[in-house]
Amino acid sequence: xxxxxILVVLEVIKAEELVKYxxxxxxxxxVSFSVYRGEVFGFLGPNGAGKTTTxxxxxxxxxxxxxxxxxxxxxVLSEGNEVRKRIGMVQQQLxxxxxxxxxxxxxxxxxxxxxxxxERKGKVEELLDEFGLVDVRKKHPLELSIGQRRRIQVARExxxxxxxxxxxxxxxxxxxxxxxxxxxxxxxxVMGGLTVFFTTHLLEEAEYLCDRVALIKxxxxxxxxxxxxxxxxxxxxxxxxEVIINGADKAYYNNLxxxxxxxxxxxxxxxGDEPVSLCVRxxxxxxxxxxxxxxxxxxxLKIFNIKEIxxxxxxxxxTTKSNSNSV
Amino acid sequence: xxxxRGNLGLQLISPxxxxxxxxxxxxxxxxxxxINGGKEISYTAFLASGIIVMQIMFSxxxxxxxxxxxxxxxxxxxxxxxxxxxxxxxxSKILSAMFQGIISGLVVLIISSPILxxxxxxxxVLGTLYVIFGFVFGAFFFGALTLTISVLVKSNETFNMLIGxxxxxxxxxxxxxxxxxxxxxxxxxxxxxxxxxxASDILRTGLFGLGTEKLLYKMFLLFGESLIMFYIAVIGxxxxxxx
Numbered sequence: 001x002x003x004x005x006i007l008v009v010l011e012v013i014k015a016e017e018l019v020k021y022x023x024x025x026x027x028x029x030x031v032s033f034s035v036y037r038g039e040v041f042g043f044l045g046p047n048g049a050g051k052t053t054t055x056x057x058x059x060x061x062x063x064x065x066x067x068x069x070x071x072x073x074x075x076v077l078s079e080g081n082e083v084r085k086r087i088g089m090v091q092q093q094l095x096x097x098x099x100x101x102x103x104x105x106x107x108x109x110x111x112x113x114x115x116x117x118x119e120r121k122g123k124v125e126e127l128l129d130e131f132g133l134v135d136v137r138k139k140h141p142l143e144l145s146i147g148q149r150r151r152i153q154v155a156r157e158x159x160x161x162x163x164x165x166x167x168x169x170x171x172x173x174x175x176x177x178x179x180x181x182x183x184x185x186x187x188x189x190v191m192g193g194l195t196v197f198f199t200t201h202l203l204e205e206a207e208y209l210c211d212r213v214a215l216i217k218x219x220x221x222x223x224x225x226x227x228x229x230x231x232x233x234x235x236x237x238x239x240x241x242e243v244i245i246n247g248a249d250k251a252y253y254n255n256l257x258x259x260x261x262x263x264x265x266x267x268x269x270x271x272g273d274e275p276v277s278l279c280v281r282x283x284x285x286x287x288x289x290x291x292x293x294x295x296x297x298x299x300x301l302k303i304f305n306i307k308e309i310x311x312x313x314x315x316x317x318x319t320t321k322s323n324s325n326s327v
Numbered sequence: 328x329x330x331x332r333g334n335l336g337l338q339l340i341s342p343x344x345x346x347x348x349x350x351x352x353x354x355x356x357x358x359x360x361x362i363n364g365g366k367e368i369s370y371t372a373f374l375a376s377g378i379i380v381m382q383i384m385f386s387x388x389x390x391x392x393x394x395x396x397x398x399x400x401x402x403x404x405x406x407x408x409x410x411x412x413x414x415x416x417x418x419s420k421i422l423s424a425m426f427q428g429i430i431s432g433l434v435v436l437i438i439s440s441p442i443l444x445x446x447x448x449x450x451x452v453l454g455t456l457y458v459i460f461g462f463v464f465g466a467f468f469f470g471a472l473t474l475t476i477s478v479l480v481k482s483n484e485t486f487n488m489l490i491g492x493x494x495x496x497x498x499x500x501x502x503x504x505x506x507x508x509x510x511x512x513x514x515x516x517x518x519x520x521x522x523x524x525x526a527s528d529i530l531r532t533g534l535f536g537l538g539t540e541k542l543l544y545k546m547f548l549l550f551g552e553s554l555i556m557f558y559i560a561v562i563g564x565x566x567x568x569x570x
Contacts, residue, residue: 089405
């Protein structure tokens, strides 16, 4: 371990200038961050941004081309086994032994994790109860709903009481109820002192669960802060409004950029009936400016909403190409 | 792939057909077969002992099948986040396949024992050790071989196709169906590097108490080839599976 004593205590995960190539494609470009004990760290980004690659490096599944990473003070490259002893990982893909029942799956995981037999039985019972799987304990995963299968996947990761849990988009394919239920179960564990590294592109999940978030885009971290501070920081830049103008196309919306009160325009890829987001200096001023414009052009303003800035808005502002460089 | 009673039952159909149908039909054409040490046994007994080894080979293929099942069902990466080294994962698949191969070979041995007993089956401590050696390293080699193939190919379909294509030459260029002394010289050369030849010869020595001429050499070669194949499986895995 190269890290000094105090860092080992505080920094549960430390990534330093990670670089990863897949062939000629650069997947991670000098990614650095730290995750502290007991926090839920959200790693957000669009598909293909580098979230799973980062998780795979931190969980010792793949090696970076450059850079270093430490989990609980252990080097993921040279002390992989020490890292693996102390972590849990819920991957995107549903993963089970389909020949085994729910309880056998959890127990087998205990064997793989080296949990002693005398502790294992009790722990399996505890997890079945805690994750609401008692009634389906004898069933095989394929007989269960996606939500129940996901619960097995999360439950088994606690058989060895990990210090750090990696969640790689753990709610994919779940309905809103199952999603909330899964997040609540994780939140309960966080109360008990667990550190969580959580990747998602569902921003309301990150807002619900995370203390701090990093936003990764094309392999680079473009912002990293506490959720509350990020929202405050973005609110200071201006207000956010959503508009729909009858008969307006993308070019028309992009022209709104020329209005004095508009800072930036974010048009969705497929316009359809979706509203267009505007980052504006003052919502009242921009309303009168838009009304003047649409009246002049013979169009009609259908919707004008002033929005409270959410993490999702920040995400969209960062990841969507806007026609302004000022945000 | 789990070794269930159903699986085992299905796996036994083909070897039993060979022993009890093909073996008996061919024994009317080929009377006695001379094997190492000059001892003569019936073709049925010769074939039965060869088919036991072939059965071990086929059952050991499950190493590659298990690897692909782990990948398909998402367990591969999940297992690799558990606290053990990579070579232990590979070894576990090979040992598991080896276990299946040994069980399956043992069942064929027991079922075909009436034929073997009638042909002078000799039970001795040393003979049993030879049989165990043939079983263990025959299964280990083919477990490692199928695992190597499974890490080199990109899809389950390619894996199944390659396995089907690869095992025919192994059987054809071995002493499963005929003694090496009666084979053409080119075939002999290939048979001498084929681990299936050695596994069959070692097993026959153990079962029929034949002369131990070149036996240590054969055992050494089978052992060495098994270790080399395991090493190749580990290297192949590191190169092609870990990115």
